[in-house]
Amino acid sequence: MGRYILYRLISAVPVVLGITVIVFFIMSLIPGDPATAILGAYASPENVAKLNRDLGLDRPMVARYFIWLGNLLTGDFGRSFSLNRPVLDEITERFSATLVLAGVSLVLCAVIGIAAGVVSAARQFGWQDKAITFAVLIGISVPSFFLGMLLILTFAVNLRWLPVSGMYEIYGGRTLWDLARHLVLPATALAAVATGVVARLSRSAMLEVLRQDFIRTARAKGVAERGVIWRHALRAAMVSIIPVLGIQAGFVLSGAVYVEVVFQWPGVGRMLVEAILKRDLLLVQGGVTFVAACYVLFNILVDVAQSLIDPRIKA
């Protein structure tokens, strides 16, 4: 197992390097440069040239890539033009906010999605199945940013139960309770689609397993139905559910972009959107590399978890 993990980690290095190359050159190729973004209407060729010189952007692209990569390897992500602070500070702060939001959403979607899928499968064609299928359809169809706006209008503006935006009250103690109140709406909006997908796939995975011989055997030897469903069938079905969770983690991370904008959540998704609009090269490059590396790492974890659950998958 140790060798398997090591092998997977080493093979992830070229993937992440490839991502740095792609991000760097895409950012360099899109029209509009940081100097233009900073100067706005004052962006005359002369002013742009001077500012690019001040920002160190007058050197050739390839040279800039290797300087950036070299600094990256020593942990120096550079300084953001648009925020005037070290990129790494910004990314770690923002990424932890996103992790909280995405993590809670993922747990929500795993717990509710799997539970709903199991119930649906156990009661196939029953009223529970129909109700869940209907709810899932709505969850999958409503875009998260729209759901987010509806939630804000209902629970924050009209009912005033929950805060509209942000992560903490400005004049609060930054308590866990404060954080939880701010998390309810964005986490719900973000989890909705993924929960629907997980519920549907859990349902079909369970149905498949429930038709198999060992389930019949379990029932025949008198295991209670609850035990059959939750202990025997679910464990077998988890083998196909876990990779779905891994993929959903990616969707939740990318979906966080919209939700973070709507709820002004200080996360990495919103940071990247703003950084791209401001042509903040270092922030985009650093941010995407960081997120991509985390995603690759997460997938390795999922594969490892899967091989632990299913002895048939061997290193």
Place this chain on the structure above:
Amino acid sequence: MLSARLSRRALLSASAAGLALVSLGLRSAALAQTPPGVLILGQVAEPKTLDPQAATAANDFRISANLFDGLVRFRDGTLEVEPALAERWEISDDGKTYTFHLRPGLTFHDGSACDAEAVKFTFERMLKEDHPYAKTGPFPLAFFFSSVTAIEAPDATTAVFTLSEPYAPFLANLATPTGYIVSPAAVAQHGADFGRAPSGTGPFKFAEWRANEMVAIEKNPDYWDGPAAAEAIVFRPLTDANTRTAEMLAGGLDIMVEVPPVTLSQFRTDAFRIVEAAGAHLWFLILNCKDGAFADKRVRQAANYAVNKEALVNDVLEGTATVAAGPTPAAFNWAVNPDVAPYPYDPEKAKALLAEAGQPNPKVTFFVTEGGSGMLDPVAMGTAIQADLAAVGFDVTIQTYEWNTFLDQVNPGLSGKADMAEMAWMTNDPDTLPYLALRSEAWPEKGGFNSGYYANPQVDDLLNRARISTSQDERADLYKQMQVLVHDDAPWLFVANWKQNAVSTAAVSGLALQPSFLLTLKDVAKA
């Protein structure tokens, strides 16, 4: 059996969740109130820097305008300069030497003295590339002061500026954030992080910056011009306009700036107050005077007659702008020519002019941006203009670009690419926009912003003379003549002057918006 268990459990957990929500609601009802004496203000973005020389965005200036002062400032509600840190000044007869006399005993928030050496330091840091603190930049708007060749400090309260040539907008530029005086001691202490730990002389001093959450400033009790009304102001970055509106409606903000036109009606109640002010802003279309249909002046005038500007400002912009008459916004009250009236909406006249020009159906390409500083609602406006032009015979093709890409297309000149393009400018002096964007010396290849290649030697001459005059009356006269010529030549399609807006709760008093777009909050209080 299973179903009974599950549904009972589901019911239980659902009611538990419901209870939890209700109790959350009871708790937060009390929290939604903002604290007394503290104004919470919804901004449009996370600020970049509070270093006034390094900043370029109105969003950053809204904060720094309350932390710093310049040698001069704009008189309340106008774009005329009045004394600030300098109590008086003299201009030499040749217009090249400005001598400022500072108020005695001024101090920065960090306790150090604000004297002539600090003035010298502020400008040399920005202008001299070998200055020990030049690396605390870049200073993108330093070109406002590119004509300054030397700053001397003969004594503690006298600062003397020498210019390479007479430059009339110099005083107005000193009143902008790029001219605010910074504490040399604080720059030395914080270096490149001065923008996150600023120290000036203003009515408020910097208190705290929590990234992506808020910037707080608090009252400076020793302010030279009397203390501020509020104890503190908290600026919250709320990028999404809908979220900003929701926060305001939910009671999380006392003041919100840049209210989207479509949501303005929700605030027309007794609980809120709407403030508006016409700014020194012009929204226009650059017409390509060099090649294509608009090379003919009659076609340019036809376009000006064809567009229903009233409908644009009232329907598309919901009354958040006024119709522009010519190249100089009415906010420059001393320099605007009252005889220059907007082109009336007259489609018949437009058709007649097109027929006279022998181009009843000119084909034109129209560059539209998706957004951008001061661009208001560019896509909706572009579409409405396209429809108006089509009604008199134009065949308009729209090409839409994201803002940075758009600037990359438009600023190097429209030739070979387009016949017209949207543009908007916010300026502080009537010189700036026409000097940078209407002179023949300002064509893109010469480093200017005249992307439509307009050229009129008389306009060049008037603008050059106005720039070197030190008499405001003489300048006003020259600008008025310029407006008549430019209005008739129609190198642009003059559309709108933006009225900036803000909303406050009814408990807030003293909020006013300035034509300079700077937000001064010294006299704003909350009951």
